[in-house]
Amino acid sequence: MVLEAVRTLQTQGMLPPNVSLEPELERPAQVAHGDFSTNIAMQLAKAAGKPPRVIAQALVQMLQAEAGLMESVEAAGPGFVNIKIKTADMMIEVDAIRQAQRQYGASEAGRGRKLLLEFVSANPTGPLNVVSARAAAVGDALANILQSQGVQVSREYYINDAGKQAHLLGQSMYATLKRKEDPDYPFPEGGYEKDYVAATATASADAGGAALREMNEGDAIIHHKEYGVQEMVKRHQKSLEEYGVKFDRWFYEHILHDKDKVQAVVDMLREKGHIYEKDEAVWFASTKFGDDKDRVLKKSDGGWAYMAADIAYHVDKFQRGYTELVDLWGPDHHGYIARMQAAMQALGYKPEQFIVHIVQQVNLLEDGKPVMMSKRGAGKLLEMDDLLADVGRDVARFFFLMRSTDSHLDFDLDLARQHSEDNPVYYVQYAHARICSILKKAAAEGVVLTSTMQSLGDQFRPEPEELALVRQLTAYPEIVEVCARTLEPHGLAFYLRDLATVFHRFYTVCRVVDASQPGRTQARLAIADAVRSILRNGLGLLGISAPEAM
């Protein structure tokens, strides 16, 4: 709506210059600067050859002529034009929020996009760790956010069941059993030695029965590998399910090999002239696409390198009809990005069709000191399940979503365990529960919310706290849009905390249910209901519950 005004503003602004600039409209950080402001005058200053303040003044005069829904418009600072919306018009947005319910903040802007989001994808050789928990929280929230913008999103989990690590798991299981009878039997180098390996190995032996005992070593290891991988995948699925993350598809690497997809993709690269042989290995000339060295796809021993299958996997995603691929990878994979992007470009895909975000490492802190964790060493193994059992899924998710994905994250366990005001999750959830409580109280007193802000019109004179609250509410759609565009959900977590703050302030100052002031009660109930709706929507996108009572 305001954009139209700025457009006409632009044509009028043509008086001095004949260049047209994209007017930027933004929401100022400070209330004193109005609801919207534009820096157009400063951008035009050079072309117009006039000081920005002079241009701003001219624009203000023209805008005032067609006041419309603007309360005021004024020039300020070095040349900003600040616009204030009429409060009644601002309040009407409350009606829109209440009417749209879950749809508020949703958009159709992403319609037609088919995006595949791959995340977690941990090796099926052990339990999920806390980085996986972080990736799961981020990926799930991201998928929700993108879906709310109309993007068709699939959540996918890739299982490396065909490589060396999976094989090593099988070997470890075999060796663990073997060593019970023969303590001198060699344990594979870098093998998995945790308790769960022994337990899984025993179960696998039982499942294999007599047939297993007849097998030669190689076949027995494969039996254990397949059993072990299945077992680990089941555990991953269970952990993620308890976390509330549902994947649309669990994709096994071995399918690619079974269907010769790996060979096919190497052939595709070869046709395009990006493949050569050297030292009995097959190489991909990734340096042609910005990588710092060429990469081996087929090893001199005849086996496929991990990357070959991974390229095939990503091509498979495109072949399934997805036009955008987004991957969340762990911190140990960031050196891998350049070569995969090189591969996708070599195959003719555009850089923006394949985006990788790194989910950075997590440091768990207890008493201000880091909790030891290590994947294979003797240190205390910190599993995702342990974390969830400790702090709960809402807390875990919110803590993960409060940081930008690319930053290392210090997870303060002591704070996360607190069920108090200090814990930001409860702070937000409390606001929601509080509103539900107010609405219940109103119902108990026989107060029914029948009015709209539209119908109340100018009768309702909002307090500053109410204005601030409604202003914060109206920012919601834009927040979600930015999160979707940047593929970073943390802005939404911050927004919700800020909304809770503004609501709590409103609550202390403004009594909602007041029999002596029915009109005001109607307005405040409507505002509270709108806040409740947005808290629920926002928490929902983050995968966090919005309890009605705590």
Add this chain to the structure above:
RNA sequence: GCGCCUGUAGCUCAGUGGAUAGAGCAACGGCCUCCGAAGCCGUGUGUCGGACGUUCGAUUCGUCUCAGGCGCACCA
């Protein structure tokens, strides 16, 4: 040595090229006869790691540099 991430208040971190750089925690002091005190209000702190550049304007963009972390396999 090369690459990626991060340097913003005592701590943990926000900050889509704009106005006086923000929040939470921690510290101290207030506020419940009244819809949930898991709440609110007040008190203050910054060479935005440093240098140079682009710009009307840089915490934001570029180059260099310093510090911390993580990667640099015919492992996955």
